[in-house]
Amino acid sequence: MDGGAAVDDAGLKALLEHFPVFWGEVDEPWQAREPGGGAFADTGTAPADAHPTPHQYAAFAGLADLAPAAAFLRDGDGRYLWANHAYAHLYGTVPQELVGKYIEDFDGPAEAAQFRALDQEILTRGTPVRHTLDYRRPDGSAGQAVGHRFPVRENTRTCVAGIYVDLTDQLRAMAQWQEAQDSLQALRDHSGLPCALLSANGRVVEASAAAAELFQLSLPELVGRRAHTLLAPEPGLDRLHRRWNGLITRRTRRLETSAVLVDADGRQRRAQLHLTTVGNSAARARHVWAVVTHHSLAHDAHPSLTAAQVRILSLLAAGSSNGDIATSLKLSRQTVDYHLSRLRELLGAATRPSLVARAYVLGILAPRAWPPRSATASHPLSTA
Structure with a gap:
């Protein structure tokens, strides 16, 4: 107390009578002796x-x-x-x-x-x-x-x-949240889409069975992995990393990009990645949903294709003859013939139609574009 004034038991009890509190006095066996308070x-x-x-x-x-x-x-x-x-x-x-x-x-x-x-x-x-x-x-x-x-x-x-x-409104909100979680889980597990929930540092938190199958892994093996271990090294990874940082810092909410995935057997496939942040509450996104679409046939890694070779494939797919390709790219006919021969060797295709088909199933050419074009300017089989 200010001034050093002492308050005895009676004075303290009288003081507490004026406050909106309870007090009680109990003996050693916790039997109530005297209650009070205002x-x-x-x-x-x-x-x-x-x-x-x-x-x-x-x-x-x-x-x-x-x-x-x-x-x-x-x-x-x-x-x-x-x-x-x-x-x-x-x-x-x-x-x-x-x-x-x-x-x-x-x-x-x-x-x-x-x-x-x-x-x-x-x-x-x-x-x-x-x-x-x-x-x-x-x-x-x-x-x-x-x-x-x-x-x-x-x-x-x-x-x-x-x-x-x-608790009525809180319980209703929890029930709605649980229903949404169940719906999302059902979509994840039964849609057949390869998809995964990634943490901000790129670790797999959840994944669908289709995603595990895509990478030739079991679900327990896939969950917990760092996502960059599932991507083949390529020049486009630096750009993908920058765009990922834009997602995490909420400069953008979603993005669609192309990447080369690599499975447990080391086989590669080109795929479209659809990335979307989860929630809006924090300054940094905590999770990102990744959905894989339009993935190509799995294949062993090939030597890189040059920009000219990818351009030749796109013109070939459009129906151009060797002479038309030479004129379009300002190359000699002999150079075009050499590139086509080299492409058949690299891609394991004996004829022109099979070469075009191989270029599509390997994801070298974009499957939804006409006229035909490279699936990406930084394709793993291309230095372009």
Whole structure:
């Protein structure tokens, strides 16, 4: 205390009578000897069966009336002595309409019987009880709240006080969230699409069975892997890394790009990657969904193709003759013949049609483009 003034037990008890608190004194076996405090102090001298006046329970009301938790005080007969606004709101009314009335005035027979039984349990046991409460909301829907009921002394009587937090909206939101999670899991597991949830540092958090199959791995082997170990080295990886950082820092929300995937056997395939960040709450994205589409046939790595060789393949796929290709690229006919011979050797194709088909299934040429063109300017089989 300021000034060094001492406060004895009697003085402390007198001081606490003016504060909205409870205090209690117990002996060594934890038997209550003396309770006190001004939280439910009777500020008047009204008889026990009188209706409470507005100035009664003022200390407690000042503490709890505007609290978000719903609180009430009832006597042993089920009559409301006090309620705060949050409790009255559960019944679509105001505290003044509750005070002086009974449980049955606001609750149906089944709920009223349940609440009276809980009150009697408190009065009989003399100890607080924590429980979850089901109730009927004013709109007729089911509600649920969790909290405590406990005994208090008021006007020489033991009454029942309660304080609850309404969980109805939270539980509904959790149910909707769980439904969304179940739908996403079903889509992931049964769509047949190779997809994975990646952490911000590029580690696989979740994956579909189709994704595991694509990389020739089991699901436990795929989950936990770093994503860069699933990509073949190529010049385009630096650009992909920059665009990934743009996703994580939320400069962009989604991107579509081409990449070369490599499976557990070292075989490669060109694929389209669709990357989308999850959520909008943080400055940095925590997760990214990756979906793989239009992946080419798995194949062993080949020597790099030159830009001219990729351009020759695209012109060949468009139906150009060797002479047309030579004119278009300003090359000699002999040079074009040499490149085509070399391409047949590199790609394992004996004829012109099989060479074009091989270029598409290996992902060298874009499958959805006309006129034909390279799938990417930095294709793994190309220095372009």
